[in-house]
Amino acid sequence: MASTESLPVKATAGKRRDVCVNEFLTLNSGITGIPISGFYSPENQYLADDIIRFAYCKNDQDLSMAKERLVLKS
Numbered sequence: 441m442a443s444t445e446s447l448p449v450k451a452t453a454g455k456r457r458d459v460c461v462n463e464f465l466t467l468n469s470g471i472t473g474i475p476i477s478g479f480y481s482p483e484n485q486y487l488a489d490d491i492i493r494f495a496y497c498k499n500d501q502d503l504s505m506a507k508e509r510l511v512l513k514s
Contacts, residue, residue: 441476445490457489465492469509 444461451457458475466472473492477485496503 441491441493442473443490444492451489456485458492461492465510471506471509 444458447461447464449457449461449464451460456475456477458477462473462475471494473494475488476491476493477488480488498506
């Protein structure tokens with residue numbers, strides 16, 4: 441799990457922020473996380489707005505490459 445509150449991404453109509461953050465990361469870094477709002481009941485999904493989950497079932501080389509991709513350039 442990682443905090444995403446520092447990323448310049450806002451929720452859009454019909455999409456929770458964690459979903460928008462995941463789309464942003466996929467498009468800009470090629471790394472896809474797991475939006476966790478789907479694991480919450482509808483009334484509690486807001487709790488997941490600034491969190492994303494990553495799975496680490498990769499080899500060390502792939503994880504190093506992912507780390508480099510996640511460093512966002514300003």
